[in-house]
Amino acid sequence: MSELIVSTIKIVFLALVWLFILFLASVIRTDMFGKRVPASSLAAVPADRGRPDNHRLSHVPTRFAITNGPQQGTAVPVQPTINLGRSADSTLVLDDEFASARHAQLVQTDQETWLVKDLQSTNGTFVNGKRVESDPLPATVGDVIRIGRTLMRLEV
Amino acid sequence: MSVSVQPEVSGDVIVYRRRRNVELALLLFAQAFGYGGWILTHLNMYNAVPDGWAVVAGLWFGLGLVVHLAIRVRLPYADPVILPGVFLLNGLGLAMLARLDESYQLSDANMQFVWTALGAGLLVLVAFILPDHRRLQRFPYLLFIFSFVLLVLPLTPIGATINGARIWISVFGFSFQPAEIAKITLAIAFAAYFYEKRDVLALAGNKILGVRLPRARDFIPIAIMWGIALMVMVFQRDLGMSLLVFGLFTVMIYIATQRKFWPILAFLLFLVAGVAAYYLTPHVSTRVNSWLDPFADVDNNWQVIQGQFGMAWGGLFGKGWGMGRPTLTPLPHSDFIAASIGEELGILGLMAVVLVYAIIFSRGLKAALVCPDGFGKLLAGGLSFVLALQVFAIVGGVTRLLPLTGLTTPFMSQGGSAMVSNWILVAILMVVSHRARMPQAATATPTTRAELEDHSTELIER
Numbered sequence: 001m002s003e004l005i006v007s008t009i010k011i012v013f014l015a016l017v018w019l020f021i022l023f024l025a026s027v028i029r030t031d032m033f034g035k036r037v038p039a040s041s042l043a044a045v046p047a048d049r050g051r052p053d054n055h056r057l058s059h060v061p062t063r064f065a066i067t068n069g070p071q072q073g074t075a076v077p078v079q080p081t082i083n084l085g086r087s088a089d090s091t092l093v094l095d096d097e098f099a100s101a102r103h104a105q106l107v108q109t110d111q112e113t114w115l116v117k118d119l120q121s122t123n124g125t126f127v128n129g130k131r132v133e134s135d136p137l138p139a140t141v142g143d144v145i146r147i148g149r150t151l152m153r154l155e156v
Numbered sequence: 157m158s159v160s161v162q163p164e165v166s167g168d169v170i171v172y173r174r175r176r177n178v179e180l181a182l183l184l185f186a187q188a189f190g191y192g193g194w195i196l197t198h199l200n201m202y203n204a205v206p207d208g209w210a211v212v213a214g215l216w217f218g219l220g221l222v223v224h225l226a227i228r229v230r231l232p233y234a235d236p237v238i239l240p241g242v243f244l245l246n247g248l249g250l251a252m253l254a255r256l257d258e259s260y261q262l263s264d265a266n267m268q269f270v271w272t273a274l275g276a277g278l279l280v281l282v283a284f285i286l287p288d289h290r291r292l293q294r295f296p297y298l299l300f301i302f303s304f305v306l307l308v309l310p311l312t313p314i315g316a317t318i319n320g321a322r323i324w325i326s327v328f329g330f331s332f333q334p335a336e337i338a339k340i341t342l343a344i345a346f347a348a349y350f351y352e353k354r355d356v357l358a359l360a361g362n363k364i365l366g367v368r369l370p371r372a373r374d375f376i377p378i379a380i381m382w383g384i385a386l387m388v389m390v391f392q393r394d395l396g397m398s399l400l401v402f403g404l405f406t407v408m409i410y411i412a413t414q415r416k417f418w419p420i421l422a423f424l425l426f427l428v429a430g431v432a433a434y435y436l437t438p439h440v441s442t443r444v445n446s447w448l449d450p451f452a453d454v455d456n457n458w459q460v461i462q463g464q465f466g467m468a469w470g471g472l473f474g475k476g477w478g479m480g481r482p483t484l485t486p487l488p489h490s491d492f493i494a495a496s497i498g499e500e501l502g503i504l505g506l507m508a509v510v511l512v513y514a515i516i517f518s519r520g521l522k523a524a525l526v527c528p529d530g531f532g533k534l535l536a537g538g539l540s541f542v543l544a545l546q547v548f549a550i551v552g553g554v555t556r557l558l559p560l561t562g563l564t565t566p567f568m569s570q571g572g573s574a575m576v577s578n579w580i581l582v583a584i585l586m587v588v589s590h591r592a593r594m595p596q597a598a599t600a601t602p603t604t605r606a607e608l609e610d611h612s613t614e615l616i617e618r
Contacts, residue, residue, distance in 0.1 A: 001203055009196060010476040013189075014501065017508045020185055020244065024237050024515050027178055031236070034172040034593075070529045103537065 012041055059112045059141050061154035064092060069150035078154065082106040082114070084125075084147060098123040098148025104132070106139070113140045114154065123148055172526075172593035175230050175236040182240035187220045197255040197478035209267055214268070216247070223276050230283040231590035235523060238589070241516045242567060242582055245509065246272055246575075249568030251477070252489070252496055259483045264570055271572035275579030282583035289587045292344045295340045296352070298379045299345035306334035306341070307388045321465065321562070323394045333573035334396045335389065336564075339542055340581055342385060347534035349378050350412035356529070358413035367417050394438060396563035400545055407541045411534055440559075447559035459486045463495035463554055467503070474502030490569045491562065494554040510551060511554015513566070516582075517544040523589035536588040539581050 064082055065075035076082070076092050083090045084102040084142065098122040106114040115136040118125040126146040127137040138144060145152045191213060198206040206212075219472065220243055227234055250272065254265035286292070309325050316324045316331055324331045350357070353374050361371045369375075382405050389398035406422035433440040442456065450457035450464075462485040470480060482488040482496035489496070498506040520540025524533045546563045553560035564574035 001199060001496070006200055006476050006479065007473075009199075013192065013196065013477075014473060014504045014508070016500075017189060017244075017505065020182075020189070020240075021184060021508055021511055021515070023185070024241065024512070027175070027182065027237055028515070030174065031175065037171050069404060072528070073290070 059156070061112065061114075061141050061156060063155050064106070065153060065155050066092070067097060067144075067151045067153055069148075070149065075155070078108075078114075080108045085119075085121075085150075092152075094147060094150055096150045097149035099150070103147055104145075106145075107136075109138070113138050115139075116145060121147070157502060171595045172233060174232050176224075176232060179227070179236035179239060180224055180238065181294050183220050183224055183243055184217065186240040186244035187217055187247055189244055189252045190249075191216055193248060193251030193477050194254050196476070197251065197258065200476055201478040209542075209616060215273075219273055219276055223279060226280040226283050227586065230287070231586055233594040234590040235519045235593070237519050238516055238586055241512045241519075244339065244512055245567040248448040248497065248501075248509065249493065249565075252493055252500070252568070253570055255478055255500070256489045256496065258478065259481075264489065266577070267572070271575045272579075274572075277577045277584040278576060279579050279586070282580060282587065286584075289532055289535060289584060290529060292535070292584075293348045293351065296345045296348035299341045299348070303338040303341040303345065303390070304381075304384060306338040307385060307392075309334045310392060323392050323397070330572070333571070335394060335582075336573040336577035338385070339397065339400060339404070340539070340577055340584070342401060343408075343538045343542055344535060345374055345381070345586075346378070346405060346408045347538055348530055350408050351531040351534050353378075354412040357409070357461075358415060368415070394562070395440070395443075396549060396561040399549065399561055400542060400563065403545045404538055404542055408534060408538045411537050419474075443559045443561070445463055447553075447556060450556075459492065460556065460560065462486070463492050464556065466495050467498035467555070470499035470502045472502050472504060474498070474500050474505055476500060490564070490571060491550065491560070491594060493565050493569045494551045495515055497568075506551075509568075510547070513544070513547045516540075517547075519589070520585050523585060523592050527588055527592035530586045532591060536585055536592075539585055543578070543581060550571075 061078050063075045063077050066072055071094070074092070079091060082092065083102065083105055084092055084094055084099070085101050086094055086096075086099050087101040088101070100119070100123070102119050103121040104119055104125040105117045107117065108114050115137050116125060116127050116132055117136040118132040125132045127139050128143055129146075130137065139154060141154050141156055143153060194212070195209065199203060223239065227239065250265055250268055253268050254591045257263055279502050289473070310322050312325075314325045315322055315325065316326045318324050318331065323335055324333055326332070356374045357370045359368070360374065361369050363369075382401070385401055389401065402422070406419055409418045410416075430440075434444055435441070445452065446457040446460050455463060459485050466480065466482055466485055467474065474480070477500055480496075480499040482492075482499050485492050485495055494506060497509060500506075517540050520536055520543065524536035524540065527533050527536060531576060543566055546566050548560045549558060550563045550565050550569075552558035553563075562572055566578040567575065
């Protein structure tokens with residue numbers, strides 16, 4: 001090929017490489033802030049985790065899961081007694097600055113219900129936004145338990 | 157207590173778009189450069205399109221499509237920029253190897269393509285078996301032991317000495333550098349350990365000379381593991397890799413504790429070790445001399461000098477694919493591939509390559525910033541740093557900004573182990589960025605009105 005064609009192709013190639021970099025930069029620019037949507041438009045995962053209808057009638061929880069917070073997605077199978085806290089012997093070890101070492105305890109009363117007992121924690125335990133005082137509060141499938149910034153619930 | 161009761165979420169949340177179509181367009185564009193480079197080499201050298209151009213196009217673009225589909229299915233929210241960047245670099249590297257094959261009458265590029273396909277396959281595998289990077293958090297100590305075994309493997313009978321360094325193993329006729337995998341397992345292990353201990357490392361302990369030192373029981377385990385890893389590498393004379401692990405450790409402890417003391421201490425240690433190595437080992441002093449004054453000893457510093465001449469001859473726009481003479485430099489396909497790129501694509505091409513590395517690095521850091529969990533932050537930060545430090549050390553070494561260390565140019569230089577491990581690294585980064593960018597079911601503070609009222613009554617009571 002002639003010298004001129006070689007040089008032209010060479011420069012076109014480099015120009016395209018830099019065009020590619022400009023494209024990358026423009027994608028990064030439009031990606032900077034994301035899309036602002038009202039939080040309510042995000043479908044929260046239902047407590048039955050999208051089980052088919054014929055299973056939904058069952059309200060017997062099978063697992064205790066963290067639905068929000070740094071440990072979102074962590075879950076343990078339900079047990080008659082579920083200990084919550086930062087200490088390593090807890091059933092579900094919480095990694096939350098606002099949780100105490102032994103923060104709360106869930107004790108099963110019947111097949112579907114657990115009693116949430118606050119173990120004199122510093123920052124309190126909340127069931128559906130209501131603080132657990134000296135009397136334990138019942139919780140079943142769909143009730144949201146909050147400790148610090150961590151949200152938990154019983155799931156089918 | 158109906159099943160549908162959910163905490164009310166308030167306010168607006170930021171949702172990242174998936175942008176998979178943008179990724180596909182960028183990916184095809186990026187792949188065109190590697191393929192175009194190969195075609196241009198043959199046009200420039202032989203005035204003819206290479207044999208099997210259709211097969212190569214099918215394999216190369218097919219590989220990209222397969223990876224893209226896997227990402228689309230398994231990691232739909234992953235960063236759209238990382239994968240095209242990696243394919244651009246990998247394609248340019250393959251094209252440059254194929255171009256060097258023409259001069260050497262070899263077919264190294266074919267093998268390198270197989271390694272690339274293997275690496276891309278591992279990315280797909282990671283996308284399928286690792287839906288959540290937090291699974292990696294569980295076994296810091298096991299990963300340390302695993303990394304240690306990998307590092308020691310070359311010293312066992314299956315090890316092989318190549319180019320004076322005993323850092324290879326040969327299995328079934330293939331040589332492999334286990335330290336390349338160890339750099340990833342070590343990064344995961346450091347991230348897991350530091351995430352667990354970040355508070356005690358930063359806050360507990362006695363203050364000495366205005367600096368809060370961590371307690372021995374928090375710091376000693378990690379120091380031992382790091383020390384062992386470093387000692388094995390120094391013993392094997394793997395200068396580049398020990399520098400990498402040292403830097404990784406420093407960055408990770410800095411991210412975890414946010415104490416400026418650590419990078420300062422590391423820098424001082426590095427200076428002391430560097431000066432000691434300069435005076436004690438012939439290995440390091442040669443490298444430093446060839447950095448400061450290569451022309452004093454032309455025979456010993458032939459490689460560095462030839463690399464410089466190559467880049468100077470390439471100039472601003474380069475000589476064009478296949479038109480330069482990168483083979484005059486020893487090892488133009490591995491250590492000095494950046495010089496080969498500089499010679500044939502010019503400083504404009506080399507700067508574009510460095511910029512693409514920088515973009516991948518910045519997207520890794522972005523994933524670390526956006527990631528909701530601390531382990532993901534540490535992991536993405538550490539892995540991006542591993543990538544950046546490699547590029548900095550080797551491109552800096554080739555361009556004589558730094559003394560030359562034996563690190564690989566990620567995705568470009570010849571070598572299967574580095575290729576595979578860097579693909580795994582990118583795969584983990586993409587998993588973290590997918591997790592970080594996906595809309596969280598209820599990320600906004602789920603304060604219900606009842607709860608707010610509850611709080612206020614409580615305050616009045618007190």
